[in-house]
Amino acid sequence: MNFHALLDFGPLQQEFGTIMKAFWGTIRLALVTGVGSMIFGTVLAAMRVSPTPVLRAAGALYVYIFRNTPLTLILLFCSLGLSDTLHLQISDEPGTNGFWLAAIGMTIYTASFVCESLRAGINTVPIGQAEAARSIGLTFSQSLRLVVLPQAFRAVVAPLGSVYIAMIKNTTIALAAGYFEASAQMKQMFDTYGGTIPIFVGFAVGFMVLTLPTGFFFGWLSKRLAVAR
Amino acid sequence: MTMTDTQDAPARRPTKNKPSVLFDAPGPRARLRNNILTLVAAVVLLVVAYLLIARLSQQHQFEGKLWEPFTRKIVWTRQILPGLGGTLKAAGVAAVFALLMGVIFGLGRLSEHKWISVPSGAVVEFFRAIPLLIMIFFAQAGPPAIMDSFGRVLPPVSGFLALVIGLTLYNGSVLAEIFRSGINSIPKGQSEAGYSIGMRRSGVMLRILVPQAITAMMPAVISQLVVLLKDTALGYIIAYPDLLSAGLRVIPGNFGNIIPSAIVIAVIYIIINILLGLVATWLEKRSRRSRKSSARTLTGGTGLPPAVGMGSAAPTI
Numbered sequence: 001m002n003f004h005a006l007l008d009f010g011p012l013q014q015e016f017g018t019i020m021k022a023f024w025g026t027i028r029l030a031l032v033t034g035v036g037s038m039i040f041g042t043v044l045a046a047m048r049v050s051p052t053p054v055l056r057a058a059g060a061l062y063v064y065i066f067r068n069t070p071l072t073l074i075l076l077f078c079s080l081g082l083s084d085t086l087h088l089q090i091s092d093e094p095g096t097n098g099f100w101l102a103a104i105g106m107t108i109y110t111a112s113f114v115c116e117s118l119r120a121g122i123n124t125v126p127i128g129q130a131e132a133a134r135s136i137g138l139t140f141s142q143s144l145r146l147v148v149l150p151q152a153f154r155a156v157v158a159p160l161g162s163v164y165i166a167m168i169k170n171t172t173i174a175l176a177a178g179y180f181e182a183s184a185q186m187k188q189m190f191d192t193y194g195g196t197i198p199i200f201v202g203f204a205v206g207f208m209v210l211t212l213p214t215g216f217f218f219g220w221l222s223k224r225l226a227v228a229r
Numbered sequence: 230m231t232m233t234d235t236q237d238a239p240a241r242r243p244t245k246n247k248p249s250v251l252f253d254a255p256g257p258r259a260r261l262r263n264n265i266l267t268l269v270a271a272v273v274l275l276v277v278a279y280l281l282i283a284r285l286s287q288q289h290q291f292e293g294k295l296w297e298p299f300t301r302k303i304v305w306t307r308q309i310l311p312g313l314g315g316t317l318k319a320a321g322v323a324a325v326f327a328l329l330m331g332v333i334f335g336l337g338r339l340s341e342h343k344w345i346s347v348p349s350g351a352v353v354e355f356f357r358a359i360p361l362l363i364m365i366f367f368a369q370a371g372p373p374a375i376m377d378s379f380g381r382v383l384p385p386v387s388g389f390l391a392l393v394i395g396l397t398l399y400n401g402s403v404l405a406e407i408f409r410s411g412i413n414s415i416p417k418g419q420s421e422a423g424y425s426i427g428m429r430r431s432g433v434m435l436r437i438l439v440p441q442a443i444t445a446m447m448p449a450v451i452s453q454l455v456v457l458l459k460d461t462a463l464g465y466i467i468a469y470p471d472l473l474s475a476g477l478r479v480i481p482g483n484f485g486n487i488i489p490s491a492i493v494i495a496v497i498y499i500i501i502n503i504l505l506g507l508v509a510t511w512l513e514k515r516s517r518r519s520r521k522s523s524a525r526t527l528t529g530g531t532g533l534p535p536a537v538g539m540g541s542a543a544p545t546i
């Protein structure tokens with residue numbers, strides 16, 4: 001009988017520095033993916049609502065492909081396909097290279113969800129709003145800038161928050177692409193110390209520290225910005 | 230996370246001569262501009278496609294010997310189909326348990342007794358806030374380590390079991406939230422009417438709220454099952470023989486064709502998910518038409534419960 005091991009938080013203390021470094025890897029990847037997928041997702045959403053059928057079709061095709069492919073497959077494709085087979089080198093340093101490959105894979109995947117949230121946000125704006133804007137003589141850019149987008153962005157905050165929370169949790173899958181972040185560190189500690197409850201709880205709390213405030217922030221923002229309609 | 234494409238009601242779609250929120254019906258000048266834009270866009274997209282294909286062919290990815298394995302029957306019967314079977318088996322078992330967990334915890338959270346609703350809520354929020362992968366790791370490494378401290382030896386947890394446990398806990402808690410919002414989406418008058426004719430709380434729940442909520446939340450449930458199916462791909466990481474392992478570990482191990490193989494496997498995943506998505510859309514249309522339920526239909530988009538802290542601020546998308 002060795003009850004001591006059940007509640008032994010020792011490993012977490014011993015490796016505190018490494019764990020923090022691993023979580024920093026998670027945060028770094030999440031930040032880069034967040035910015036990248038926001039930019040790329042906005043471009044895709046613009047394509048999907050454009051008056052050009054070709055762009056609309058291309059945007060829709062992209063979303064259909066990448067939203068329905070498992071992230072694990074995309075990340076593996078980035079590391080095994082892009083890097084090892086096609087010899088795509090972003091940096092000579094293997095660590096940096098791995099980081100950017102994971103960030104590319106995460107961005108490709110997340111952008112399709114960002115695009116769908118933004119598009120759905122644009123669709124929440126009643127058509128009467130745009131018609132009213134046109135009827136008082138606003139130009140296209142004015143009606144977009146002053147009437148449609150301000151309302152669309154507000155409707156988008158909450159779904160976008162959900163997308164970003166899922167993205168933070170998805171960074172764990174980057175270990176399939178060989179990127180070292182928190183879940184890889186947890187796996188390593190499981191291999192060394194065994195899968196004890198304290199280690200699991202430690203990492204779970206670590207992730208909750210990242211996801212819960214993100215949720216509260218977006219929730220607060222969306223309530224603050226909500227359009228009374 | 231999957232959101233079904235339910236937003237494009239035909240009237241909203243910017244078709245050629247119809248106005249949309251963003252664009253008025255085009256006049257002659259706008260039509261000319263749109264045509265030019267179409268041309269430019271087509272050229273740009275073709276250039277991008279050309280660059281991709283050129284890069285692939287420069288690295289000899291279009292050689293017949295890399296694609297030829299997929300014309301062999303044995304590759305399908307020995308690797309891809311068993312892999313697909315593994316994926317569907319894990320997804321099926323996990324879906325059953327996740328639905329069960331969803332019902333129990335969803336109803337638990339709605340309970341009037343604090344000692345039931347608070348723990349149910351805590352469990353649901355905990356499992357929704359942490360990544361699925363670390364649950365799977367813990368499901369695999371946890372039980373042997375815990376039994377070890379009781380002086381018992383437990384054989385290692387199989388990949389299948391770990392995957393199913395992880396998928397159940399995560400998707401079960403998401404489904405619990407879907408059930409809860411489904412029940413909450415029913416107008417208050419329905420339960421009040423039930424109480425006023427003398428029904429008990431359990432009767433109101435079982436005979437009035439649940440039947441109506443099921444219709445309303447079906448599309449969201451199917452959307453979540455698509456997510457579950459997609460998440461079985463995590464089995465690759467813990468070496469469970471699923472479709473992804475077959476396509477990215479076994480087949481390239483034999484033929485050295487990682488890129489063609491990844492493309493074929495991705496297409497299989499996409500087809501399955503789109504089929505499931507179509508079921509969700511069909512169910513949604515049906516329940517929108519139906520007058521049997523007074524609840525607003527939860528789509529993949531609206532039905533997905535907001536994350537912690539998002540409150541009820543989920544917009545009507």
